[in-house]
Structure formats: structure tokens, C-alpha cells
Amino acid sequence: MTTTVIVDANVLVALADARDKWHDTAVALRDALLTAGVQLGFFDCVINESIGVIGRRAEEQRRSHEFAHLLDELMVLVPEQCITWISSSAQRLYGEVVRLCRSHHGKLNFNDALMALASQELGIGAIVSYDGDFDEVAWLTRIAAPAQIAN
Numbered sequence: 001m002t003t004t005v006i007v008d009a010n011v012l013v014a015l016a017d018a019r020d021k022w023h024d025t026a027v028a029l030r031d032a033l034l035t036a037g038v039q040l041g042f043f044d045c046v047i048n049e050s051i052g053v054i055g056r057r058a059e060e061q062r063r064s065h066e067f068a069h070l071l072d073e074l075m076v077l078v079p080e081q082c083i084t085w086i087s088s089s090a091q092r093l094y095g096e097v098v099r100l101c102r103s104h105h106g107k108l109n110f111n112d113a114l115m116a117l118a119s120q121e122l123g124i125g126a127i128v129s130y131d132g133d134f135d136e137v138a139w140l141t142r143i144a145a146p147a148q149i150a151n
Helices: 009-016 023-035 044-060 064-077 087-103 110-122 132-136
Strands: 004-007 039-043 126-128 141-143
Touching (some): 009 023, 023 126, 039 044, 044 064, 087 110, 110 126, 132 141
Parallel strands (some): 004 039
16 A cells, blocks of 8 residues: 555545545545554645635535635644645646647547646546546556555
């Protein structure tokens, strides 16, 4: 098992929002990873996406009054000092990001490709995500369920 895994936005949002359909699974997954001694990694672009998702979701579900609470939950889950800042690498990696998006026929979006490339550079070989498109990235293992974690 990799010592550090990257957490994708769909898992992070599920952890922050107790009403998310994946919340219980995300909590079980996080707890299994922590029990196995795995460090959770958080990229700045994931935080960016997560804030956007919880804001949009709160508005769509007519619970905008809960946004501040959801944002607080996110901030508790990922304090600023726990964020790995990769967005500044986007310009340097731009050509590779576009090539990766192209080679996956658009299944990976720009942020996902940036995350995959940053993970490769950082020697991180796993991502916690419900997004099956990461299965196509040769150097990443996607973890989506507690059963995938060996203690």
C-alpha cells in the first residue's frame, strides 16, 4: 500500500456533507485508510473544486443557509497546512496535461490530469476517488472501497 494517497473531490465532498449519498462509504474508506497508516493528501485544485461543488449543491438543494457549515466542515477536514499546492505547476505541465486529456479522449478533465501528473512527480501511486476515469491512468491505483485496503 502506498504511504500517501490523494483524496479526490467526490470523496472529500462526501466527507464534508453528511447528506451526501456517499457519506457513509467515504467515512468508512477514510477510517480504513487511517487505520492502515496511510496518509491522506489534498491538492489545492481539489479544495477549489470541493468548495464549488458544495456551494452549487447547497444552492440547488435549497440549503444555501448550510453553506457556511459545509465550508467549515471542509476546512476542519483539510486545514490549510495540509494542502499540497500544485496549481502553480499547471503552466509548466500544460503540454503534458493536454496530452493526457487527449490520450484519454476527454474522460480526464484538466484538473484530473494535473492531479495525475502531480501524483506521478511526487511518487504518489494511489488516489481515493469514485471517479472510474482514473482507472485508465497507468501509474495510479484508484481506491473506492474499504475492502481495497490491506491492513
